[in-house]
Amino acid sequence: MASFPVISLEKINGEERAAVLAQIKDACENWGFFELVNHGIAPEFMDKVEKLTKEHYRKCMEQRFNEMVASKGLEAVQSEIDDLDWESTFFLRHLPISNISEIPDLDQEYREVMREFAAKLEVLAEELLDLLCENLGLEKGYLKKAFCGSKGPTFGTKVSNYPPCPKPDLIKGLRAHTDAGGIILLFQDDKVSGLQLLKDGEWVDVPPMRHSIVINIGDQLEVITNGRYKSVMHRVIAQTDGTRMSLASFYNPGSDAVIYPAPALVEKDGCQQLYPKFVFEDYMKLYAGVKFQAKEPRFEAFKNTATLGQIATA
Ligand SMILES: [Fe+2]
Numbered sequence: 001m002a003s004f005p006v007i008s009l010e011k012i013n014g015e016e017r018a019a020v021l022a023q024i025k026d027a028c029e030n031w032g033f034f035e036l037v038n039h040g041i042a043p044e045f046m047d048k049v050e051k052l053t054k055e056h057y058r059k060c061m062e063q064r065f066n067e068m069v070a071s072k073g074l075e076a077v078q079s080e081i082d083d084l085d086w087e088s089t090f091f092l093r094h095l096p097i098s099n100i101s102e103i104p105d106l107d108q109e110y111r112e113v114m115r116e117f118a119a120k121l122e123v124l125a126e127e128l129l130d131l132l133c134e135n136l137g138l139e140k141g142y143l144k145k146a147f148c149g150s151k152g153p154t155f156g157t158k159v160s161n162y163p164p165c166p167k168p169d170l171i172k173g174l175r176a177h178t179d180a181g182g183i184i185l186l187f188q189d190d191k192v193s194g195l196q197l198l199k200d201g202e203w204v205d206v207p208p209m210r211h212s213i214v215i216n217i218g219d220q221l222e223v224i225t226n227g228r229y230k231s232v233m234h235r236v237i238a239q240t241d242g243t244r245m246s247l248a249s250f251y252n253p254g255s256d257a258v259i260y261p262a263p264a265l266v267e268k269d270g271c272q273q274l275y276p277k278f279v280f281e282d283y284m285k286l287y288a289g290v291k292f293q294a295k296e297p298r299f300e301a302f303k304n305t306a307t308l309g310q311i312a313t314a
Contacts, residue, residue: 002030004031004033004034004035004205004206004207005026005031005033005035006034006035006037006207006209007020007023007027007034007036007037008020008036008038009036009038010037010038021131021134024131024132025135028132028135028228029228031199031232032197032216032217032229032230032231032232033197033214033215033216033217033232035206035207035209035212035214035215036213036214037209037211037212039124039212039213040120041117041124043211045117046187049113049114049117049187049247050187050189050245052109052110054161054243054245055110056107056110057088057161057243057245059105060105061090061161062088062163065088065161065163066163072084074086074167074171075166075167077167080170081170081171082175084171085171085173085174085175086162086163086165086168086171086172086238087161087173087174087236088161088163089158089159089160090159091156091157091158091159092114092156093155093156094115094118094119094122094156095122095152095153096152096254100114100115114157117247121157121185121213121249121251122155122251124213125155125183125185125249125251126144128215129143129144129251130144132221136225136228136265137265137268138264138265142262143182143221146253146257146259146262147182147220147253147254147257148254148257149253149254149255149256149280150254150256151254151255151256152254153251153252153253153254153257154251154252154254154255155249155250155251156249157247157248157249157250158246158247158248158250159246160245160247161244161245161246162174162192162194162238162239162244164240164243165238165239165240168238171238172235172237172238173194173236173237173239174235175235175292176198176234176292177233177234177235177291177292178218178219178231178232179216179217179218179219179231179250180218180219180283180284180287181218181219181220181250181251181252181253182218182220182221182250182251182252182253183215183216183217183221184215184216184217184218184248184250184251185214185215185248185249186213186215186216186246186248187213187214187246187247187249188206188208188244189208189242189243189244189246190210190211190212191208192239192241192243192244192245193207193239193244194237194238194239194244195214195236196234196236197216197232197234198232198234199232203235206234216231216232216234217229217230218231218250218252219231219287219298219299220252220253220259220280220283223259223275223276224259224261224262224265225262226261226262226265226266226271226273226275227275228265231295252280253280254280255280255281255284256279256281257279257280258277258278258279258280259277259278259280259283260273260275260277261273261274261275275299276299276302276303282302283298283302286298286301
């Protein structure tokens with residue numbers, strides 16, 4: 001099997017642009033995932049984000065997590081738990097309106113660093129969307145515009161820590177799913193692994209790599225590209241040693257954005273429109289109840305809105 005794609009953005013604006021674009025195209029078509037290095041966010045800054053995130057976990061989240069484990073008796077489980085993830089999380093929203101100042105327990109320095117980190121990731125996400133446009137033969141800015149809706153895109157970061165788990169065979173760090181949104185940028189722990197993606201029926205490790213950013217494709221890009229790019233199932237295996245940090249930032253459509261396959265891609269090869277048209281918010285409402293199930297019934301449900309109620313309540 002080909003090895004997991006690691007792509008350097010260093011030469012994207014030089015003579016090797018075509019080669020880098022080809023690597024991105026291959027990764028989007030065949031993996032739905034790739035790891036970016038030399039992406040322009042300074043290693044020292046990433047170290048600061050990591051240090052403050054880990055400090056915040058130890059100070060404010062760890063005890064709460066241990067109490068949850070104790071209250072549910074999770075340390076003594078004997079059979080597989082399929083309705084819970086072994087993770088400690090909170091969510092920061094950046095766009096359309098930041099909620100960082102409202103999140104309790106964050107000290108001022110951490111708040112400011114996360115604001116700055118989000119601003120850098122937003123720039124990177126939009127740069128990537130334009131590289132995808134170039135590869136797809138769509139006009140520059142097409143994907144960003146498709147995500148806009150009336151208030152611009154939605155952008156947020158799920159801050160997660162996966163503490164050591166005594167029974168990783170019985171409780172997943174995070175159960176298998178595809179991401180609902182657009183493009184996802186992940187800053188993951190470089191020492192404690194655990195993220196895996198499903199490729200050709202096998203679980204493949206996403207290798208931890210210092211200062212890299214892992215990119216993956218969400219369901220909305222699968223729809224807009226009419227299936228040229230696919231969102232891919234992934235999961236987190238809890239580890240018995242070490243706490244894994246994961247900062248996953250979701251660059252998603254605005255809630256009222258109307259999502260549908262780009263007409264230029266449908267027309268191009270005379271192929272059929274394979275995906276439905278829907279409002280992103282409606283997709284998210286459906287996703288909330290069926291996140292850990294296959295994505296295909298979600299797309300199908302919007303092709304025939306009469307069945308939407310059935311899948312949402314199944
Ligand atoms: Fe995910």
